[in-house]
Amino acid sequence: MMTAAENDRHDRFLRLYVEHEEALRGFVRSLVPTLEDAREVMQQTAAVLWRKFDDSADFRPWAFGVAKFEALAFLRDRARDRHVFGDEVMALLEAEAMEAARSSEQEERALEQCLQKLPVAQRELVETAYAPGVRMDELARSAGRTPMALYKSLHRIRMTLADCVQLTLNQKEERA
Amino acid sequence: MKSSDTQMELVRRYLGGEATLEEARKLESMLAVDAQLRRDYLAYARVEAGLSSKVRPKLVKAAPRRSVWLSWRPLAAAAVVIGCGMAAWWQSTAVAIEVLAAKEVNFRSGDRLSCRTIELEGGELTFRLSSGAVVDLAGPASLALLSPMHVRLAGGQVTVDVGDQAKGFVVDTTTARVVDLGTRFGVSTGVATSTDVAVFGGSVEVYTLGALADRKPDVKLVEGEAVRLDKSHAPTRLKMIRVGEGGQKLAAHSHADVVSGVTDNVIEDSFRGFYGLMRGGLAEGSPVYTSGHTRTWHSMPGETFPVELLGADVICTFSQDRRQPDLEISLMVERASDVFVMLDTRAAIPEWVQREFSDTGLHLRSGPWGVLPTPTGVEENGYVTHAVWKKTVMQPGVVTLGSPESASGRMWTAMYGIAVKEHR
Numbered sequence: 001m002m003t004a005a006e007n008d009r010h011d012r013f014l015r016l017y018v019e020h021e022e023a024l025r026g027f028v029r030s031l032v033p034t035l036e037d038a039r040e041v042m043q044q045t046a047a048v049l050w051r052k053f054d055d056s057a058d059f060r061p062w063a064f065g066v067a068k069f070e071a072l073a074f075l076r077d078r079a080r081d082r083h084v085f086g087d088e089v090m091a092l093l094e095a096e097a098m099e100a101a102r103s104s105e106q107e108e109r110a111l112e113q114c115l116q117k118l119p120v121a122q123r124e125l126v127e128t129a130y131a132p133g134v135r136m137d138e139l140a141r142s143a144g145r146t147p148m149a150l151y152k153s154l155h156r157i158r159m160t161l162a163d164c165v166q167l168t169l170n171q172k173e174e175r176a
Numbered sequence: 177m178k179s180s181d182t183q184m185e186l187v188r189r190y191l192g193g194e195a196t197l198e199e200a201r202k203l204e205s206m207l208a209v210d211a212q213l214r215r216d217y218l219a220y221a222r223v224e225a226g227l228s229s230k231v232r233p234k235l236v237k238a239a240p241r242r243s244v245w246l247s248w249r250p251l252a253a254a255a256v257v258i259g260c261g262m263a264a265w266w267q268s269t270a271v272a273i274e275v276l277a278a279k280e281v282n283f284r285s286g287d288r289l290s291c292r293t294i295e296l297e298g299g300e301l302t303f304r305l306s307s308g309a310v311v312d313l314a315g316p317a318s319l320a321l322l323s324p325m326h327v328r329l330a331g332g333q334v335t336v337d338v339g340d341q342a343k344g345f346v347v348d349t350t351t352a353r354v355v356d357l358g359t360r361f362g363v364s365t366g367v368a369t370s371t372d373v374a375v376f377g378g379s380v381e382v383y384t385l386g387a388l389a390d391r392k393p394d395v396k397l398v399e400g401e402a403v404r405l406d407k408s409h410a411p412t413r414l415k416m417i418r419v420g421e422g423g424q425k426l427a428a429h430s431h432a433d434v435v436s437g438v439t440d441n442v443i444e445d446s447f448r449g450f451y452g453l454m455r456g457g458l459a460e461g462s463p464v465y466t467s468g469h470t471r472t473w474h475s476m477p478g479e480t481f482p483v484e485l486l487g488a489d490v491i492c493t494f495s496q497d498r499r500q501p502d503l504e505i506s507l508m509v510e511r512a513s514d515v516f517v518m519l520d521t522r523a524a525i526p527e528w529v530q531r532e533f534s535d536t537g538l539h540l541r542s543g544p545w546g547v548l549p550t551p552t553g554v555e556e557n558g559y560v561t562h563a564v565w566k567k568t569v570m571q572p573g574v575v576t577l578g579s580p581e582s583a584s585g586r587m588w589t590a591m592y593g594i595a596v597k598e599h600r
Contacts, residue, residue, distance in 0.1 A: 022222070022225075022226060023222075025222070025225040025226070026218060026221050026222030026225045026226070027218070027221075028225070029191070029221040029222070029224055029225035030191075030217060030218050030221035033190065033191065033192075033193040033195070034191075034192070034193040035224065035225075035228050037193075038225055038228070039228065083190075083195065083197065083200040085200075085204045085207065086204065088208060089204050089207045089208050092207065092208065092214060093207070093214060093217070093218065096211075096214050096215060096218055097218050100218070107222070107226065108226065111223065111226045111227070126227060130227045130228055151188070151192065155184070155185070155188045158188075158220060158223050158224060158227075159177050159184060159220065161223045161227075162177060162216070162219040162220050162222070162223045163177060165219070165222075165223060166219060
């Protein structure tokens with residue numbers, strides 16, 4: 001059972017974490033080569049954040065710092081760090097990612113709206129491709145396409161979504 | 177995206193894990209000097225990360241439900257604090273559940289909430305995930321909900337019925353990963369030691385964590401099979417599983433058990449059938465076997481279920497047993513008990529039964545038997561009559577049962593049933 005103080009700490013933490021979760025997730029994704037890696041680093045990051053959380057530091061930069069550290073440690077452990085960007089580019093990405101002031105909630109909602117705007121076939125492709133445990137080669141075979149054709153389609157859809165999210169958020173800011 | 181197609185193609189390859197070292201360096205040098213590319217790169221990464229956390233397994237055409245699930249999302253953070261455990265909350269975003277049944281737990285049937293983990297000190301909770309999978313959790317247990325298709329059992333036992341909708345459902349423990357292939361199965365784990373897996377229908381693939389890397393399952397189990405996985409050892413057959421209602425879910429161990437163990441003399445490595453011990457379960461409609469659950473016990477036509485047998489512990493056998501001429505099944509009996517065997521009346525009475533058991537004069541029927549396998553003389557969807565024989569043991573100890581076949585036995589007879597009731 002948690003004590004009242006622990007409960008309180010948990011509440012404050014959860015609020016901050018949820019607020020910055022999407023931004024962190026995106027940043028982590030930009031640092032590691034695959035989605036699976038990003039999931040693991042994100043889990044590890046969240047665990048460390050919770051363990052070390054106190055109110056003394058500004059949450060967002062602190063959390064980004066932890067995420068960066070965890071991503072590097074993860075890649076080093078798996079000897080995949082040859083592909084990792086150097087300190088300079090990483091710092092630039094960190095600054096850029098932190099600057100995006102929008103909240104996780106807005107970003108998530110924008111992505112959801114943009115998904116709904118996709119043509120049905122494209123939306124279904126995304127939903128299938130990102131479902132847990134799906135293998136691209138199998139998906140390609142069942143769709144009667146080459147894996148490369150599938151990767152390219154998904155690439156185009158991601159770019160469309162990125163543009164759409166940007167646009168949606170900009171419009172919101174203008175209205176606000 | 178304002179960056180060029182060539183640049184974005186490089187981004188795709190890098191984030192897809194396809195980029196060569198040279199390509200990674202090229203992207204890095206471009207990112208170092210191009211603020212627009214950095215923005216596009218991050219926007220692209222955010223979309224990808226967002227999709228991975230957003231996209232849920234597709235619901236099978238039951239579209240109306242989807243909107244209901246989604247509409248709870250804003251409540252997620254609050255519900256975690258109120259309703260569900262928080263120990264491992266970070267492992268995913270909260271997952272929506274609908275409580276179907278609860279016993280000694282502070283949720284009620286019909287409750288809808290979002291959880292990241294569920295901690296049960298005791299009691300039982302049955303809930304449905306948006307993937308359609310129905311999860312039975314028996315306390316004490318700790319279960320992390322990673323997605324509607326993926327849970328992690330930190331301790332305790334869980335039975336999952338994935339139905340037709342959630343093939344590919346995954347249960348992780350600290351020692352193994354169980355991937356369902358359309359089925360109903362149970363997983364039980366202690367603290368970081370071993371994992372038990374039993375399949376009640378369909379089939380599953382089981383991976384120890386070591387095997388996960390090369391994507392080859394250590395073992396594939398089908399209905400009626402069970403194994404234990406330790407961190408260091410190959411899967412070993414679990415000979416007995418305690419089952420609950422209908423013989424199709426795991427039940428908790430109890431010190432009050434009259435039968436504390438069931439084993440046999442089968443040594444074949446590839447054989448993984450389990451005996452199902454169902455406490456107090458014998459009644460009209462209770463299961464006969466651990467595979468082929470459609471075959472159940474029934475009273476004779478026009479009669480009520482014999483009182484002497486009602487509420488006895490049922491030991492579900494597997495029907496392959498009937499072909500084992502040297503079979504010995506041993507029951508560990510903890511108290512003075514009546515041990516019943518229910519014998520197919522079409523076959524000769526095995527010698528070991530004649531020697532040690534007495535005929536109670538009672539009869540039960542098993543069935544319905546489908547077309548395959550068709551024991552001789554049984555119609556399609558017919559019933560087999562069993563004569564009930566009894567042996568009373570006054571001391572705790574091992575009771576050994578033999579093969580269903582007498583020396584002159586026919587091939588197509590049904591495996592006998594077993595039941596045990598405390599002697600009064």
